[in-house]
C-alpha cells in the first residue's frame with residue numbers, strides 16, 4: 001500500500017499528489033511513468049512522473065479527472081492509501097550531441113510531465129526555455145516550478161488571459177523565426193498539439209521528442225493496447241516509449257486509437273456518477 005502524503009488542487013480539473021514510494025523515487029528518471037491501481041481490482045492508470053524526491057521517498061503525480069478512475073483517485077485525501085504503484089516504467093530522453101539550447105513546449109496537463117525533463121537539463125547546464133499553454137491562465141499549471149528551472153518562459157492561452165492569445169504553436173512560430181539557436185525541442189501535451197509542434201520543428205530541421213500517452217492495459221508489452229506507429233513500425237509505448245522521435249510518429253493513428261473507447265468510457269463514468 002502506498003500513502004498519499006500531499007494533495008493539492010491545481011485547477012478545477014487537475015489534482016496533484018505526492019505518493020510515498022521510496023523505491024520508485026530512488027530510481028526514477030525524467031520522462032518515465034508509473035501505473036497505479038487505487039484498489040486491487042481497479043483499472044490501471046498510467047501517469048507520467050511529474051517530480052520525484054529520492055531523499056523524502058516521494059513521487060509526484062498530476063492527473064486530470066476525465067473518467068471514472070481518475071475521478072475516484074481525486075476523492076482520496078492525504079493519509080489515504082492506494083493499492084499499487086508500479087514503476088518507474090519506460091525510457092528516458094537523450095539530448096543530441098552538441099546541443100546547447102533546449103526548448104520545451106507544454107500544453108495543459110502535459111506541462112507537469114515536461115517539468116522533470118527541463119529540470120534535469122537545467123541542472124546539467126543547458127540553456128532551457130519553455131513555451132507553456134492552456135485554455136486560460138488557471139489551466140497553465142506548474143508555472144512557478146517551470147520558471148525556477150528555465151532561463152525564459154513564454155506563455156500562450158486560448159483566451160488571452162496569460163501571455164499571447166492563441167496556441168503554443170503561435171508562440172513557437174515567433175520563437176523559431178527569431179531564434180536560430182534552438183538545438184532541440186521537447187514537447188508534451190495533447191496529441192494534436194504535439195503533431196503541430198513537430199510539423200513546425202521539422203520545417204526548421206530541429207530534432208524533437210514527444211511523450212506519448214495512449215490507452216494502456218497491462219503496461220508490460222503483452223496486450224498491445226498502447227501500440228502506435230513510429231517510422232512505419234509498430235511500437236508499444238509501455239515498453240519502447242513513452243518518449244519517441246516526434247518527426248517519426250504517426251499522430252493521426254495515435255489520435256484515432258485514443259478515441260476508440262470514448263463511448264465505453266462515457267458509459268463507465270455515467271454509471272460511476274449515478
Ligand code: NAD
Nearest residue numbers: 048107108109110113133134135167168189190193211213
Ligand atoms: P488542452 O486541450 O486544454 O490544450 C492545452 C494547450 O495545447 C492549448 O492551450 C494549446 O496551446 C495547445 N493546443 C491544443 N490544441 C492545439 C492545436 N490544434 N494546435 C496547437 N496547439 C494546440 O489540453 P488538456 O485538456 O490540458 O489536455 C492535455 C493533454 O495532454 C491530454 O490529451 C493528455 O492525454 C495529454 N497528456 C500527455 C502526457 C504525456 O506524458 N504525454 C501527460 C499528461 C497529459
Ligand code: FES
Nearest residue numbers: 217219221224238
Ligand atoms: Fe499492454 Fe503496452 S499497455 S502492451
